[in-house]
Amino acid sequence: MKRQKLIMTLATMLVGMSAWAQSHEFLVQTNKLGAPIPSTMYGIFFEDINYAADGGLYGELVKNRSFEFPDHYMGWSVFGNVQLKNDGPFDKNPHYIRVGYSGHSDKFSGVENEGYFGIGYEQGAEYRFSVWARCPQGGRATIRVMLCDPSTMEERQQFTEQQVNIEGSEWKKYTAVLKAAKTVNKGTLRVMLRGNGQADLEHISLFPVKTWKGHENGMRQDLAQALADLHPGVFRFPGGCIVEGTDLATRYQWKNSVGPVENRPLNENRWHYTFDYRFFPDYYQSYGLGFYEYFLLSEEIGSEPLPVISVGLACQFQNHSESAHVPVDELQPYIDDVLDLIEFANGDPATNSWAKLRADMGHPAPFNLKYVAIGNEQWGQTYIDHLQPFVDQVRKKYPNIKIIGTSGPNSEGEDFDFLWPEMRKIGADLVDEHFYRPETWFLQSGNRYDNYPRKGPKVFAGEYACHGRGKKWNHFNAALLEAAFLTGVERNADVVEMATYAPLFAHVEGWQWRPDMIWYDNLRSFRSCSYQVQQMYSLTKGTNVVPLTMAGKPVAGNSDQDGLFASANFDKAANCYYIKIVNTGDKAQDVTLNLKGMKGEHSGSVTTFHADNLDGENTLDQPHRYEPVVKPISITAPTHNVSIPAKTFAVYKIEK
Ligand code: AHR
Secondary structure, three states: OHHHHHHHHHHHHHHHHHHHHHOEEEEEEOOOOOOEOOOOOEEEEOOOOOOOOEOOOEOOOOOOOOOOOOOOOOOEEEEOEEEEEOOOOOOOOOOEEEEEOOOOOOOOOEEEEOEOOEEEEOOOOEEEEEEEEEOOOOOEEEEEEEEEOOOOOOOOOEEEEEEEEEEOOOOEEEEEEEEOOOOEEEEEEEEEEEOOOEEEEEEEEEEEOOEHHHOOOOEEHHHHHHHHOOOOOEEEEOOOHHHHOOOHHHOOOHHHHOOOHHHOOOEEOOOOOOEOOEOOOOOEEOOOOOHHHHHHHHHHOOOEEEEEEOOOEOOOOOOOOHHHEOOHHHOHHHHHHHHHHHHHHHOOOOOOHHHHHHHHOOOOOOOOOOEEEEOOOOOHHHHHHHHHHHHHHHHHHOOOOEEEEEOOOOOOOHHHHHHHHHHHHHOOOEEEEEEEEOHHHHHHOOOOOOOOOOOOOEEEEEEEEEOOOOOOOOOHHHHHHHHHHHHHHHHOOOOEEEEEEOOOEEEOOOOOOOOOOEEEOOOOEEEOHHHHHHHHHHHOOOOEEOOEEEOOEOOEOOOOOOOEEEEEEEEOOOOEEEEEEEEOOOOOEEEEEEEEOOOEEEEEEEEEEEOOOOOOOOOOOOOOOOOOEEEEEEEEEOEEEEEEOOOEEEEEEEEO
């Protein structure tokens, strides 16, 4: 009897399995609007790692423009009669150079800057040179400003030149616009004294005239455009470990990143000597891309700013000395940094000096900051002890600001299990989770948020990326698995409020960490496969979750789901449904969409992202090799059959 029952059960299971093998029926309850999807859901996270700011998004082409690197001539070649002085007009950047007659009519005095891995010039493009200068003896001096190609076989290395006259003994800013006569990826900027005068030169700067929105202290156009094209809902900044610093003195201090750029003091970049196998001793932070530029860019690309501020703990991974932790009763200056930042962003210029600085910098209207994250990857009781006074004071003064705490550097484990309940107790509004994990983790984590508590802090997946196939690189399969994982994020929009892939940027010659979302050299850039996935999500974010199940369960790559992941939403503004299906398996899968609540023909489209090669990636030479393809389609409701090719991410748009 028992045996007969077992056979019957097995037979039933087999029938069921073969039914699934033939066609997977997705029940999409279009007549049931689920949780609202926060507009912040898909965002960006910027950290100055991989030469993301200086040498990357920040448009400045001159390295060590204020001669403040500890090696004051780092990045410069110096020739002739040049002296380093330190009583310049900017108290936080006091160094400058004095260039004088070399004493020989055929030997010139001057300096040449190598830029970041060279300076990229584009033929016909204009470049704005500027310098603070004076003639220390009064009178007049002339400098020659030259765009050079040191590797040329032509007679002259300089291909564009202009002279700038400096007059009088007062410090003044001088500018010149130069049009590049040729395209060079690794050029230099040469500044040479003409004749036998004497000139003091400080803050020698060169920007493309065409920056993002034409701002003078602006961002590199192609990179900022790549951010804008993502339509990021939220913009986390400035890190990352950079927030913590290798020690407290080198933590990111936002107050040093605002006001006139000439007087923003240099900070070390903690990524310059973090890895002995990717060593960049010339990596510093000029703070030229500071908090004002960040808030402005957030506004211009339509993102909610989400600053991260030090909780008074230097990097817990690296620094184990006593001095790495501020005693809790000495935290007030750190707490003030948060309170003052909120004023800088939102305050009234008439009553608050930080708000006045914002207005003086060109933005009298508030930036409407809504979030602050306190601490990056911190852990242990010490984090809780440090966080508490921040929470108390921010809550009291700014009850509407949402506070983000962290669950530590890992996606699970002891620290994670300790911190989440603590975050509930302390009343964090969101908890930042980080996961740089292998392919297996992404394949198995489709259900991660299905059973999270529905009450209490929301999740901010603040740093994540699939690191797979034995190498940390931007291959297509990693992007596909990120797409699969994100179906679970979207389905749980009542729990997850935002998610930001990391890191964002990398210079091909200057990276410390990969994979990254957007890569570039001095003139070109490309958007990785992961970028394509982020953009597909962001452009089809929707406003409400729509329930989508297969045999009564979410489609999350479970063992009986043939590698399929799926989610659905409705977009009120566009009046359409988006159904996302990721086939991570090796075979095409047939899916019947059962669109409950819909009838008749509906126009729409299907956007598919697929690569012939799982290791495939976009490159500087082939930036568009792997991109989604959009095709118009017509959908028949209530049931419509589709076939999802192996290793493919497909988004169906169905007009209501
Ligand atoms: O994204 C690179 C680093 O990874 C971040 O700085 C840090 O938060 C994490 O460990």
